[in-house]
Amino acid sequence: MTQQTKGRAWCFGDNIDTDLLAPGPYMKSSLAELASHCLEAIRPEFAGEITTGDVVIGGTGFGIGSSREQAAQALVELGVSAVIARSFARIFYRNALNLGLPVLVCEQAGEIADGDSISVDAEQGLVTNHTQGTSYQCEPIPVELMVIVNAGGLMPYLKQKFSAENGANTE
Amino acid sequence: MTVATRVGATLAEKILARASGKPRVTPGQIVTCNLDLVLMHDSSGPRRVESRLKELGAKVFDPSKVVLVSDHYVPATDAEAAEILALTRRWADNNQIAHFYDMQGICHVMLPQQGHLQPGMFAVGGDSHSPTGGAFGTFMVGIGATEMTGVLATGEIWIRVPHTYKLQFDGQLQDGCSAKDIMLMLCATLGMSNDYKVMEYCGSTIDAMNMYERMVLCNMSAELGAKTGIIAADKTTTDWIERTGKTPAEDALSWRSDADCTYEKTYQFDTSALAPMVAAPHSPQNSAPVDTYEPTRMHQAYIGACTGAKLSDLHMAARVLKGRKVAKGTRLLIAPASAKTTEAAAKDGTLATLTEAGAIMLPTGCGACAGMGAGAIANGENCISSTSRNFKGRMGSPNSNVYLASPYTVAASAVAGQICDPRELLKA
């Protein structure tokens, strides 16, 4: 994963829930189909217009609700490079990191406006707002979890771990 | 096990210390815990972990510690759902999962019903309402599917030790009020961003509650955004475990917070002052007393889910519906939380009361709660529901409206055809 990604900010409010991110009626469908309905109940054009590298901005409690991992996976599928919010629901936070999607807790997330050009340095927890000419320092991801993020997510991390334990190669 | 320390620990801290093999833990610390129990269901379970486990070349760490339940896609409503269920069954077989409950009920109700929970246990579930297990003094949290793969492969998980909030409830609930009303009130009062906190429920109101009602408190801790909810075990807890045919752990009653432990916050509530609550669309946080609502027409009333369709919930509904009829233009759908719930309700006459009133009985399972089974709602329709969440579009059309309430209030509203205070009907 590149540390510096630049994209458009898509701003949402508080308590963006998992039913908005991954609507129940599409949970049986393919990930691509599910992702095409991501957030459509509150912003129908989102899934169609987002481009790779864009950043999603939330308020408090981003990802509240179900444990469904597809809530984070749908964002990854759409090419979202990071989610920045004032706070995250805990299962969503874990799911996102486990899937290699950087999620950053940022007090000033509310200062970012929809359409701003944003770049994110996940490792440093640094968010730059090119439109407003400002930057924000986010809470760093705990070191214990950076290991997983740096491996690219929990699966690659576990693969490393299992191959080390089994003395096998990772093919 | 007692921990020799100078300052006391909370119940949650004690369990995490035991599970991580440490003499004590402190909030904020990240610890790795060994699992006593893992819960999975058909939606987030086998179909999400099977290929990943293969990719890792890993086996289930201990099939005897895994409980698998098919509840989300049951009974199958189309070929895709049927495939998901077939895969679930095949995986259970191939992995010799000791406890697989196929279409027997909703996972959070099956665990206690079958006696899988013990005070002091550390457990995870592949579902956000896993905190329900906390009613039994178990520390139980929900996780996603990739993480479940890791858990199944290793038998352990990292946890950031949470702070605990003490929520004390004293007083006697009015007739027509229930644990659901307490939780809706809490969602409105504390909001939904109590991230990473443990909600510990205590006080005389809780002491007087049966296990079904305690389960509602811990279940809806998820709506508070909490890491989990927990209630120290007492005789009500151990009696329940005995009734399932299991023996309560010897140290069951010793799993409680020390008198000198540190709670991050303490809240006190007088439950005798609580009115029945209703949450307006599209958030449990939009809760207000039932009598503050304008007459609002209900096309559907739904009694279902792990939160609101256990035996005690059906009893509440039946008390309101006895000798009454569901209003014309409103449909009342009831999906009991487990097959045993249906069986018990049939035996004690509850089912007859419900159906005589005009309720339509649906199969046991998650059903309409997550918009996956029967009972979806149409564009522009209003539904009052005993479930836990009313997020936009959760139960059907993105342009439908879901109101949350207790089984009493849902039943009363079904009779009135609009939002209705159950207290009047219970007096009459």
Ligand code: SF4
């Ligand atoms: S009944 Fe609803 S809340 Fe409970 S496990 Fe099923 S989908 Fe989740």
